[in-house]
Amino acid sequence: MYAIQTFSLTKYYGSSKGIEDLRLTVEQGDFFGFIGPNGAGKSTTIRTLLGLISPTSGTARIFGKDIVTQKQEILSDIGYMPSESAFYQNQRVKDILTFSAALRKKDCTAQTALLCERFSLDPNRKIRELSLGNRKKVSIVCALQHMPSLYILDEPTNGLDPLMQQEFYAVLEERNRQGATIFLSSHVLSEVQKRCTHAAVIREGSLLISDRMDALGHASAKQVTVRGVDALPASDQIRNVQKTGDTLRFLYSGSPKDLLQTLSALPLTDLSIAEPNLEEIFMHYYAKENP
Amino acid sequence: MTLIRHELSLGKQTLFIWTAVIAGLMALCIFIYPDMEQQMQDIGDMFSNMGGFSAAFGMNQLNFGEFMGYFCVECGNILGLGGAFFAALSGISSLSKEEREHTAEFLLTHPISRRRVVAQKYGAMLLQIALFHAAVLAVTFLSVQSIDASPDWSMLALLFLAYFMLQIEIASICFCISACCSVGPGAGLGIAALFYFFNIIANLTESMAGLKYITPFGYAEGADILADRSLHLPYLAVGVLITISSILLALYRYHQKDIS
Structure with a gap:
């Protein structure tokens, strides 16, 4: 029940x-x-x-x-x-x-x-x-x-x-x-x-x-942090991009293969892919409704 | 019974103050009667012959030289109007104060039905009016005994019954308003004053005599009660109907209401 x-x-x-x-x-x-x-x-x-x-x-x-x-x-x-x-x-x-x-x-x-x-x-x-x-x-x-x-x-x-x-x-x-x-x-x-x-x-x-x-957290998106990149290619799967110095942080909701393919074309100096915290999940769902 | 006890506990200070003030004023008026008695006999004719003014307060039908005539005008106005104000305040704040002070959310998330809330709050209000009335009646009785006046006790009892019915009717109307919308105590006082003036207007103008059916001051008019030695039943019947309708509407409306 x-x-x-x-x-x-x-x-x-x-x-x-x-x-x-x-x-x-x-x-x-x-x-x-x-x-x-x-x-x-x-x-x-x-x-x-x-x-x-x-x-x-x-x-x-x-x-x-x-x-x-x-x-x-x-x-x-x-x-x-x-x-x-x-x-x-x-x-x-x-x-x-x-x-x-x-x-x-x-x-x-x-x-x-x-x-x-x-x-x-x-x-x-x-x-x-x-x-x-x-x-x-x-x-x-x-x-x-x-x-x-x-x-x-x-x-x-x-x-x-x-x-x-x-x-x-x-x-x-x-x-x-x-x-x-x-x-x-x-x-x-x-x-x-x-x-x-x-x-x-x-x-x-x-x-x-x-x-x-x-x-x-798992189903929604990955929280990706890349260093050494000024801008990201336009994609529906990339949301909530935040730039601090030479670091870009964003939520990625596509497949891991596509993500790696996208990132491989960029001049990265560092990369981190993690589960987002609830705040990021929350923002992800809100951003999804308000692109 | 839990909510009745709670309501009585919350309202005890207000009840005490209103009872003390009204009973005190009643006693004062009765105590000065022996000094006023002679003067009243002298000016009674003048009071009875002031045209519209005398009619407005029913003084054209009363003998001021007698205790009951004096009691009707002086004490009747104190208990009639003062009691109406007390009843209006009790009724208007009963349900709406819970919403105004945001305690409705606390109360109504307990396992007590809205109908039970209305019934117990109404019961508590009736008890407060009954206690108020009983205390004023007791003080009046003792005061009358202490000045050795010889009133017509049956008429005195009838007057008190009429004022009690008046208070219940006004309290019920205000209680109903309180169930329908969140209003402050000023609205209750306004309604009581409005009914009082309806009666004055009805006394002044023949064409507006129909207002006596609407206002509870119509059947609680001391001069008429003394003259007829009874309550005017058609006015009272309408009053009872208004009272019952008010309770039923309060039950219906509060049951449906969204608590903000």
């Missing part, structure tokens, strides 16, 4: 497109990265999955349950972290955590205490006194304290200091090892590359690619 499965999921805000014909699958137990720049449709996808907004057409299933008709059952097993955490200003952290647990009809006392300790969160502080980072910690504890099977995290590390980010991912990896599915949206590509086993790239509301992290 898939943790998340969308079927031509589409959301329009009036005439403006949020997402269109989104077909996404996330396997149970996966650590999945959902990447795209601001406004690409990541949050619209997440908000549709959580039932905050209704799809214009199409549908989606979470653990096989329909997101519209079985929303309550789905939400009881999801831990959600929004990109911007907002809580009731006059309440204390402990009030928010207790309220969240009560809405889920669960006693989370032990987990709440443990998580507050791990994230150095004082439950007696008033929400209005908290910094952005501390509000984010409240959001983390709310998402984790009831031990859900699926974590949907929208830009989760935004506002967290590096130590807390490390602790946060340590907890997520523990939960993932215990069988939970992690679905995180981010535009911090390095964190997706480091943590996720699968990733999908979204652009202007449409899914560009979804694959295993290693396959994504």
Whole structure:
């Protein structure tokens, strides 16, 4: 059974497109990265999955349950972290955590205490006194304290200091090892590359690619660096050319044989061919759509 | 019940302040009645014969020399208008504040249906109005006892019932608006004031008497209640219909709504 499965999921805000014909699958137990720049449709996808907004057409299933008709059952097993955490200003952290647990009809006392300790969160502080980072910690504890099977995290590390980010991912990896599915949206590509086993790239509301992290790099392009060359021959397979001094760096999406043939005609002094990092893969897919 | 407790906890400060202010003003008006009683008998005729002004506030039907006449005008306006403002604020902020303050995303990603959110928030709002009303009623009762006035208790109870219904209706209308769009508390106060002025206009002009069906101040007009010794049922029936329609529309609209 898939943790998340969308079927031509589409959301329009009036005439403006949020997402269109989104077909996404996330396997149970996966650590999945959902990447795209601001406004690409990541949050619209997440908000549709959580039932905050209704799809214009199409549908989606979470653990096989329909997101519209079985929303309550789905939400009881999801831990959600929004990109911007907002809580009731006059309440204390402990009030928010207790309220969240009560809405889920669960006693989370032990987990709440443990998580507050791990994230150095004082439950007696008033929400209005908290910094952005501390509000984010409240959001983390709310998402984790009831031990859900699926974590949907929208830009989760935004506002967290590096130590807390490390602790946060340590907890997520523990939960993932215990069988939970992690679905995180981010535009911090390095964190997706480091943590996720699968990733999908979204652009202007449409899914560009979804694959295993290693396959994504392998299938997309090679990152080529050549020295001693001023310019490259025009080719549809060469993209994202960057020049630094006498070094040219580019992404090559053709066959290795063609690449070597092209390069053999150039006065190279040095050559390096490597798998691109996620940022380069990301740029590759975006450049492909915007040549 | 979780959300009702949460709402009561969030609203307790506002409830306390509004209850203290309105109950305090009511008590003050009642306490000064013995001093005003003689003067009221002297100027009662003047108050009753100021043409349109007297009609606008129903003073042409009241005897200011009697406690109930005095109570209707002075305390009636405080509880009628003050209570309407409190009810409007409670209703207008109930659902829309969650969107304005971006807490709707937190609340609605918990396993609680939108219908349950609407029902529990409405329940919490009703409870707050009931607590407000009960406290004001208790203070009024004690204040009246302390000045040794002898009011018509059944009429006093009827007046309080009318103001309670008025508050529920205004709160329900504002609650419905709150479910449909994200508006600030000013909109609620504006609606309460609008209904108050509709009643004044209806009192002033015969041709606009139909406004009494629209405004809840129509069936909560103290002068009419004292004169008829009952609530005007057609006005009340329309009010009940508006209240029920508002609740149903709020349920329907909030269930469908995209939370931004």
